[in-house]
Amino acid sequence: MPFALLKYATRSAFKGDHAAERHFRLSPDxxxxxxxxxxxxxxxxxxxxxxxxxxxxxxxxxxxxxxxxxxxxxxxxxxIVRANYLTPEGVAFYKESVDLFRSLSNELDINVMYTERGHFTLAHTDAAMNTARWRAEVNKHMGVSSEVIGPDDVKRICPTINVSDDVHYPIMGALYHPPGAIARxxxxxxxxxxxxxxxxxxxxxxxxxxxxxxxxxxxxxxxxxxxxxxxxxxxxxxxxxxxxxxxxxxxxxxIRTIPLQACVSEPVKPILDQIVVSGSLHVYISQSARGEMVMGGATDAYGLYSTRSTLDFKESLMAHMLELFPFMGELKVLRQWAGMADMTPxxxxxxxxxxxxxxxxxxxxxxxxxxxxxxxxxxxxxxxxxxxxxxxxxxxxxxxxxxxxxxxxxxxxxxxx
Missing domain, CATH: 3.50.50.60 (FAD/NAD(P)-binding domain)
Structure with a gap:
């Protein structure tokens, strides 16, 4: 628990003072x-x-x-926070970041709402399964928890996902990374x-x-x-x-700068605890603390300095998302946006x-x-x-x-x- 919450509770209980301290000076020269x-x-x-x-x-x-x-x-x-990368250099780097995230709320005296959910990278092809095994071995060698699991275990850990064969891209397995987390x-x-x-x-x-x-x-x-x-x-x-x-x-x-789009649904009660990613389908999803389904995919196909959103992105994202999570067919998109991703070769x-x-x-x-x-x-x-x-x-x-x-x-x- 961040110390700020304890200080706030103490102030409220004994002084009736709910005001937070001012953190920044006004317009310094x-x-x-x-x-x-x-x-x-x-x-x-x-x-x-x-x-x-x-x-x-x-x-x-x-x-x-x-x-x-x-x-x-x-x-x-x-x-999304994770360390299950592919190269030893990348895994070591992000492993240190995950370690820092875990104590960040207390260090910064603010609740960053860091919660470990478990992270799936789904595989729909033999090539994707081979990459998952490769990543799992590198992760284990570097001291990062990751393992390759089959469709039954995917369903056991994430009951809301559809592992049926009656879809365009059936799930063959996944790289499961238990420390995968989200934060504010x-x-x-x-x-x-x-x-x-x-x-x-x-x-x-x-x-x-x-x-x-x-x-x-x-x-x-x-x-x-x-x-x-x-x-x-x-x-x-x-x-x-x-x-x-x-x-x-x-x-x-x-570097090439490309828009990266995302969207969230209207909030619903907790139903998806895990973070689910599909490299083959170019989609990912998690549920926020407010109940929104946070969804996104790969970068746009062309370079552009823009933060606009497009219907093409939303349509292609939802086509795959509804195969993975059919229950989402009743949800409405609440908002959509984009960031500018600076991509290296x-x-x-x-x-x-x-x-x-x-x-x-x-x-x-x-x-x-x-x-x-x-x-x-x-x-x-x-x-x-x-x-x-x-x-x-x-x-x-x-x-x-x-x-x-x-x-x-x-x-x-x-x-x-």
């Missing part, structure tokens, strides 16, 4: 110089600021965002933000960056719509706008050092950025504070694309979750 400027006030940027302050004692930090706090992809994801994306972002602010970090929304200032191959600051700021080090963590911001520093990233992130001294990058998150928030913040903070690439981030360095030393995660990340 920009200072001319900061030790670190972080571009992007989403989960990753806020987490990096928090860990810089708490783990490395660096508090003279400005977090800048052209919009609102956590109003980009952090507000547009579907909150907004609570996590606000938790990092308030704790970073409590340690002296400044968060400036409605502050767009127009130019990265480079002198003699070094980043020395940023030019914003509110003036110029000098900085010892600059970190960009801007999700779908990664290529645009990196271009301001003269970097060309191996190997379906893995780009993190750490860049050819520009004192300019750091946290990008290439495609469809798997939320689940990486704690570990990305922790390790990017280490990278910025020390000026060295942490061991956990070495496989995800930008220069891997020049040496063709890629981290092939498409088999575990191609559906989004």
């Amino acid at each position: 920009l200072k001319p110089t900061y030790d670190v400027v972080i571009i992007g006030a989403g989960g990753h940027g806020l987490a990096a600021a928090y860990y810089l302050a708490t783990r490395h004692g660096i508090t003279n930090i400005a977090v800048l965002d052209k919009g609102w706090l956590a109003g980009g992809n952090t507000a547009r994801n579907t909150t 994306h907004d609570a996590m972002a606000w938790g990092y933000a308030k704790e970073a602010a409590r340690h002296g970090v400044e968060i400036h929304t409605q502050t767009g960056v127009n130019r990265i200032l480079i002198e003699n191959g070094r980043a020395v600051g940023v030019e914003t719509n509110r003036g110029t700021i000098h900085a010892g080090r600059v970190l960009q963590a801007v999700a779908g706008s990664s290529s645009v911001v990196a271009n301001m520093a003269g970097l060309k990233l191996p 190997d379906f893995s992130p780009v993190m750490g050092l860049t050819p520009i001294e004192n300019f750091f990058i946290d990008a290439g998150w495609g469809t798997w950025g939320f689940k990486a928030t704690p570990v990305s913040g922790l390790r990017m903070a280490e990278c910025v504070a020390t000026g060295r690439q942490p061991d956990l981030l070495k496989p995800f360095a930008l220069d891997r694309f020049g040496s063709f030393d890629l981290v092939g995660e498409k088999g575990a990340a191609s559906v989004g979750h």
